[in-house]
Amino acid sequence: MDFDVLLVDIEGTTTSISFVKDILFPFARSEVEKFLRSNWNSENVRECINSLRNQAKEDLSAGMESIVEIPENAFEETLQCVLNNIYKMMDIDRKVKALKTLQGYVWIGGYKEGVLKGHVYQDVKPVLDRLLEEKRKIYVYSSGSVGAQKLLFEYSTEGDMLK
Numbered sequence: 001m002d003f004d005v006l007l008v009d010i011e012g013t014t015t016s017i018s019f020v021k022d023i024l025f026p027f028a029r030s031e032v033e034k035f036l037r038s039n040w041n042s043e044n045v046r047e048c049i050n051s052l053r054n055q056a057k058e059d060l061s062a063g064m065e066s067i068v069e070i071p072e073n074a075f076e077e078t079l080q081c082v083l084n085n086i087y088k089m090m091d092i093d094r095k096v097k098a099l100k101t102l103q104g105y106v107w108i109g110g111y112k113e114g115v116l117k118g119h120v121y122q123d124v125k126p127v128l129d130r131l132l133e134e135k136r137k138i139y140v141y142s143s144g145s146v147g148a149q150k151l152l153f154e155y156s157t158e159g160d161m162l163k
Contacts, residue, residue, distance in 0.1 A: 005137045010149060019119035020144075027110055028103040029090060033083055035106045040075070044105070049078075051098035052085055066092075095143050104147040111155040118152035125158040132163065 011017045039045045053070040060067055068085040072078060089099050110116035128138055140149050153161040 003136065005139065006131060007139050007141055010140060010142045010144065010152065014121060014124045014140075015119050015152065016121070023116070023119070024103075024107060024148075025090060027116060028106045029087065031106045031110065032086055032102060033079075035102075035109065036079060036082065039105070040079070045102075048098040048102050049082055052082060052096070055096055055098065056085055097145075100145040100148065104145045104151070107148060107151055111151045116151075116155065118154075118156040120153070120156040120158045120161060122158065125156075125161055128161065 008014055011020055036045065049070065053072075056067050056069050060069060066088060068081055068088055070078065070081045070085055073081075086099060086102065089096055107116060111118070131138060142149055150162060
């Protein structure tokens with residue numbers, strides 16, 4: 001083979017599209033409220049919420065009427081608006097950094113608790129291992145966050161493939 005670098009996507013290349021669609025996204029949706037309640041005051045979560053708030057304002061001013069605004073009100077009211085905003089963006093598959101970051105935070109817990117295992121096709125690991133032995137570089141190009149990509153490979157069905 002005459003190449004030095006392999007560039008792969010995740011969905012459909014290393015991993016079943018259904019894993020992301022049918023496992024990861026529903027898991028994030030079902031666990032995000034618990035995560036937010038537990039981590040509401042953490043700096044990282046507050047940054048994500050502020051980013052979601054700013055994104056919603058931008059979207060609404062651009063005419064996206066279905067986006068949920070996030071006011072700064074009492075905790076329960078603000079939390080419900082944040083959740084409604086997140087659910088709406090998930091429904092329309094928005095590629096917003098703050099959303100992807102929050103999903104990643106939720107997935108960390110799922111992977112570390114063993115509830116989630118990153119699906120990797122069985123024939124992928126042997127090929128990637130061989131290419132690494134041949135000193136070829138392997139890169140992933142994906143719309144998902146780097147953190148989410150690392151989790152998928154570190155906690156994969158084929159073992160730790162983070163390298």
